[in-house]
Amino acid sequence: MRSCTWLKKVLGAPDSRAVGRFWPVALLASLLAMLSVPAMAQQAPADAGPQATLFQNVRIFDGKNANLSAPSNVLVRGNTIERISTDAIAADANTLVIDGGGRTLMPGLIDAHWHAMFIRPTPAEMLTGNEGYLNLIAGDEAKDTLLRGFTTVRDVGGPVFGLKQAIDAGFAVGPRIYPAGAMITVTSGHGDFRSLSDLPRQIGGPLTRGEQLGGYAIADSPDEVRVRVREQLMQGASQIKLTAGGGVSSPFSPIDVVTFTVPELQAAVEAAHNWGTYVTVHAFTPAAIESAIAAGVTCIEHGFLMTEADAKLIAQKGIWLSLQPLPDEMRTGMPVGSVQREKADEVFPGIARTYEYAKKYKIKTAFGTDVLFSRALAQQQGAILASLARWYTPAEALIMATSTNAELLKLSGKRAPYAGTLGVVETGALADLLLVDGNPLQNLNLVADPARNFVVIMKDGKVYKNTLSR
Numbered sequence: 001m002r003s004c005t006w007l008k009k010v011l012g013a014p015d016s017r018a019v020g021r022f023w024p025v026a027l028l029a030s031l032l033a034m035l036s037v038p039a040m041a042q043q044a045p046a047d048a049g050p051q052a053t054l055f056q057n058v059r060i061f062d063g064k065n066a067n068l069s070a071p072s073n074v075l076v077r078g079n080t081i082e083r084i085s086t087d088a089i090a091a092d093a094n095t096l097v098i099d100g101g102g103r104t105l106m107p108g109l110i111d112a113h114w115h116a117m118f119i120r121p122t123p124a125e126m127l128t129g130n131e132g133y134l135n136l137i138a139g140d141e142a143k144d145t146l147l148r149g150f151t152t153v154r155d156v157g158g159p160v161f162g163l164k165q166a167i168d169a170g171f172a173v174g175p176r177i178y179p180a181g182a183m184i185t186v187t188s189g190h191g192d193f194r195s196l197s198d199l200p201r202q203i204g205g206p207l208t209r210g211e212q213l214g215g216y217a218i219a220d221s222p223d224e225v226r227v228r229v230r231e232q233l234m235q236g237a238s239q240i241k242l243t244a245g246g247g248v249s250s251p252f253s254p255i256d257v258v259t260f261t262v263p264e265l266q267a268a269v270e271a272a273h274n275w276g277t278y279v280t281v282h283a284f285t286p287a288a289i290e291s292a293i294a295a296g297v298t299c300i301e302h303g304f305l306m307t308e309a310d311a312k313l314i315a316q317k318g319i320w321l322s323l324q325p326l327p328d329e330m331r332t333g334m335p336v337g338s339v340q341r342e343k344a345d346e347v348f349p350g351i352a353r354t355y356e357y358a359k360k361y362k363i364k365t366a367f368g369t370d371v372l373f374s375r376a377l378a379q380q381q382g383a384i385l386a387s388l389a390r391w392y393t394p395a396e397a398l399i400m401a402t403s404t405n406a407e408l409l410k411l412s413g414k415r416a417p418y419a420g421t422l423g424v425v426e427t428g429a430l431a432d433l434l435l436v437d438g439n440p441l442q443n444l445n446l447v448a449d450p451a452r453n454f455v456v457i458m459k460d461g462k463v464y465k466n467t468l469s470r
């Protein structure tokens with residue numbers, strides 16, 4: 001058998017009588033190392049592109065300051081920004097030179113609440129579809145995501161590890177992914193997509209397909225929570241996501257319920273902290289938000305039904321708030337009279353109020369979109385960012401979607417999958433860059449039409465789009 005021949009080659013000719021009885025420990029260790037996933041990864045596709053890229057005559061929005069730089073030149077070498085200067089920078093023969101023509105160079109956008117695996121499929125496909133198909137359509141969406149200028153996403157629920165691995169290895173095109181893995185919930189909670197016929201669950205018994213795929217994980221005690229959290233960390237999760245209360249899209253969780261107990265949430269927080277990373281929770285209501293705060297979570301997703309007292313507490317404790325300016329078509333797209341529509345009608349009016357609180361109390365606020373099950377809505381990712389103009393200046397919105405979101409990503413510590421600084425245009429930072437035809441600090445709507453206005457898109461020093469090529 002081929003694999004057997006391969007093993008013999010690895011371990012040497014089987015001429016010793018010892019073969020079959022024991023392997024020398026060192027050889028066994030190296031064999032096991034070779035069998036581990038990273039060591040067995042195929043070589044990335046050959047990259048024949050230039051070693052360096054020089055952007056000439058660009059005005060820089062650096063991700064932090066509300067103004068553009070003087071006309072500048074930016075040299076990218078490898079995957080980092082090597083030099084920024086208003087003086088000319090020499091280019092050698094291996095350097096791709098891009099004449100920016102005075103356009104704006106800015107950091108790649110970051111979406112802090114994304115579900116890369118749950119955009120293209122229908123909910124039914126998500127639960128019962130072929131795994132290969134689900135990954136391939138997610139790969140197609142990942143390419144679109146990158147070509148919308150989103151060079152990084154924080155994935156807060158979904159079986160995304162394979163897609164991320166393929167993108168990082170260069171076999172698929174897409175953004176950097178900070179994966180949470182399965183959304184962890186309780187029986188009946190937001191994210192429990194089982195059907196009633198799956199009940200009763202036998203503790204320790206076989207998992208349903210959705211759980212096997214890693215879309216969600218059910219945990220009904222602190223011990224089970226620890227298992228589920230550690231399973232995600234073992235697969236490479238950069239942060240952990242739990243649902244602390246009811247949600248709109250789930251079949252069995254009313255909005256008003258609190259799902260996990262405080263000790264259950266604490267078990268997750270402790271397990272994540274032991275791995276040097278953090279827990280973020282889905283929560284709408286004051287009760288869900290308050291138990292999450294009591295358990296010591298680092299970040300709250302949505303929070304749309306919070307009270308003003310909750311907002312003060314979140315600010316005082318320095319907890320992050322990950323908000324999404326959900327477009328109203330998400331709500332109106334749900335059939336009138338459906339349970340989901342009723343729940344959306346309850347939650348959506350809180351969005352504007354929560355943004356007002358976030359501003360009033362200077363809460364650390366991240367930007368995300370939370371698009372689910374809609375390619376058409378995903379195509380509005382930039383437009384959803386532009387809709388922040390309701391509450392923020394263009395500079396404030398763009399700073400949030402670049403350097404501020406990158407600060408949130410840094411909380412993954414050593415579990416962050418990418419070494420280096422994201423969300424800024426600075427010497428030494430990772431080269432995730434957009435060249436924008438126009439000034440987005442004056443006209444935020446430019447980001448709503450990336451096909452037209454983002455003329456160059458670079459991730460990790462590699463050009464994925466360039467309509468100025470010469």
Ligand SMILES: [Zn+2]
Pocket residue numbers: 113115156157370
């Ligand atoms: Zn979500």
